[in-house]
Amino acid sequence: MKLHEYQSKAIFSKYGIPIPNGRVAATAQEAKQIAEELGSRVVVKAQVLVGGRGKAGGVKLAKDPAEAAQLAAQILGMEIKGLPVRKVLVDEASAIDQEIYFSITNDRAARKPVMIASAAGGIDIEEVAANHPDKIIKSHIDPLLGLREYQARDVAVAMDLPRENVKDFVKIAMGLWEVYKATDATLAEINPLVITKEKKMIALDGKMLIDDSALFRQPELADMRDTDEEAPAETEARKFGLSFIKLDGNIGCMVNGAGLAMTSMDVIKLFGGEPANFLDIGGGASSEKVAAAMRIILTDPNVKAVLFNIFGGITRCDEVAKGILAAMEEVKPKVPMVVRLVGTNAEEGRKLLENANMITAETLADAAKKAVAATQKGN
Amino acid sequence: MSILVDKNTRLLVQGITGNEGLFHTTQMVAYGTNVVGGVTPGKGGEWVLDGKVPVFDSVKTAKEATDANATVIFVPARFAPDAMFEAADAGIPLIVCITEGVAVQDMMRVRSYLDQKKTRLVGPNCPGLLTPGEAKVGIIPGNIAIPGNVGVVSRSGTLTYEVLYAMKNLGMGASTCVGIGGDPVNGTNFLDVLEMFEHDPKTEKVIMIGEIGGNEEEKAAEYIRAKMTKPVASFIAGQTAPPGKRMGHAGAIIEAGSGAAADKIKALEAAGVKVAKHPEEIPTLLQ
Secondary structure, eight states: OEEOHHHHHHHHHHTTOOOOSEEEESSHHHHHHHHHHHTSOEEEEEOOSSSOTTTTTOEEEESSHHHHHHHHHHHHTOEETTEEOOOEEEEEOOOEEEEEEEEEEEETTTTEEEEEEESSOSSOHHHHHHHOGGGOEEEEOOTTTOOOHHHHHHHHHHTTOOGGGHHHHHHHHHHHHHHHHHTTEEEEEEEEEEEETTSOEEEOOOEEEEOGGGGGGOHHHHTTOOGGGSOHHHHHHHHTTOEEEEOSSSEEEEESSHHHHHHHHHHHHHTTOOBSEEEEOOSSOOHHHHHHHHHHHHTSTTOOEEEEEEEESSSOHHHHHHHHHHHHHHHOOOSOEEEEEEETTHHHHHHHHGGGTOEEOSSHHHHHHHHHHHHHHHO | OOSSOSTTOOEEEETTTSHHHHHHHHHHHHHTOOEEEEEOTTOTTOEETTTTEEEESSHHHHHHHHOOOEEEEOSOTTTHHHHHHHHHHTTOSEEEEOOOOOOHHHHHHHHHHHTTTTOEEEOSSSOEEEETTTEEEESOOGGGOOEEEEEEEESOSHHHHHHHHHHHHTTOOEEEEEEOOSOSSOSOOHHHHHHHHHHOTTOOEEEEEEESSSSHHHHHHHHHHHHOOSOEEEEEEOTTOOTTOOOSSTTOOOBTTBSOHHHHHHHHHHTTOEEOSSGGGTGGGGO
């Protein structure tokens, strides 16, 4: 789960990391009022969960409250990479001397957290990593020991930070480690972390990703999820415990198991079709779940056929078939349905579906071919 | 011979009195697995399966009483890290964690701790292990595989069943099937299992089922190229997966340009591995 900049910075601040004075606004009037309170030049920043806001014109400097209001109105009407801007952050502007990149994230291959820093901050860090790998400093953190101050000092020295700022940096690093740990973050990033003309260090921007598997113990963070920023079908699917991702094709997929769901998409593509979604109904596959999944798939007007691919292991195919029948009764789909049931009680399952006006298939390849053919017939 | 589990496995079930734990214990015992006991804190002294399997309060007491040499974990995600620490502390050499949804930071701590012990972890978020005809540890349906000489290793659940079933239909059997799980940080990787298969006299060929995310398939390809003498066939799921999205499994995500299916397929093919276009084709590549 992604957090907005204003949410991330509020968390940073709680752990002693200095951030600019400022607040979030949903209207131009609010933005003006915040600028008046700050009584200085301000930066108006679009709050959307994508990168490249600056390049898209979503970050602007205002010299007075009137200009802040005008810029806020302009930015609040924008769409950035398809996402409408609903909020802006109005921050006190800083006089910047140096920009640093600093983050703590999971290094999957090393199975450890890693601290990443670069004196070449402010811009796309992946670009720096690709073109100037020598400018990126990495230091792994023992997950049982936690970040130690000497490691942060070493990173500061390796970045050639001004001596007078090393202590500040260590404090910020220790703060960010506490943020990362306390929030179950998979990424806690400050880019840029700036040294101002007054030689103070401030986290000018913030980005956080939270581990979805840890949300059970992070209720406050779970409440921060911005469902305006995802496809409505994905929000709906989450309610039913379904794993769903919307894609651009026209063959809806309903599969049990994530690996098999991905594979079903791949095989559709292999035989000339395009999947409309990824959907894992998980184990059990009760009729309620199947019905919810069917409703979600069919809300997509692009869907011209639906492919069910169920491997009955512990889950019995006849039970899934009953679920499908109950769901059909409720949802009354108008597009062709291709069903493939294999494994435990597949024969009984197929018999149940015989009279349900569905296209049945033996193999996955066969099912994919039939689904592709069904979409072409419709056109 | 086989790897990790066989008829000498003396298995504990952590979370044996829960719905999942009890259901799968019944299935494992029916398959012939030697389940010597279970653990549920607060239920020590009870028995399950009509008085056949004793329940203990802790892994330590269970191990002392039963001399168990493996444990399978069915407890909910929030309790799973503790269950893994407990099993490692009790000196159980093999832990198989079925539980899905363990927090990544917890897994980094577990893995770091286990690396200091002589304990192997398989999983979490995995279907477990099956040595056909000998033992089933986890949730892989026993009836879809027959004994044989093909080692199977996979990050997936039902996709693995699909392949075992296709093998069975061709009369091809498995030596051992290992589900290593779909999480980004886990206990056992492709490389570990390939090494075990390479050294297992019963295994003559190997099927490796990978998916998008991480670079374990690439590491495996390097091992296959440099060290492996047995033929390997593979399949990589997620060729149509969009970048930046988690495809169900916590570990199945293309991040910052790494973990894409095409890169994995390229690495495997360069190592001489035959990569199937769809899962039903995999076993035919080894015929």
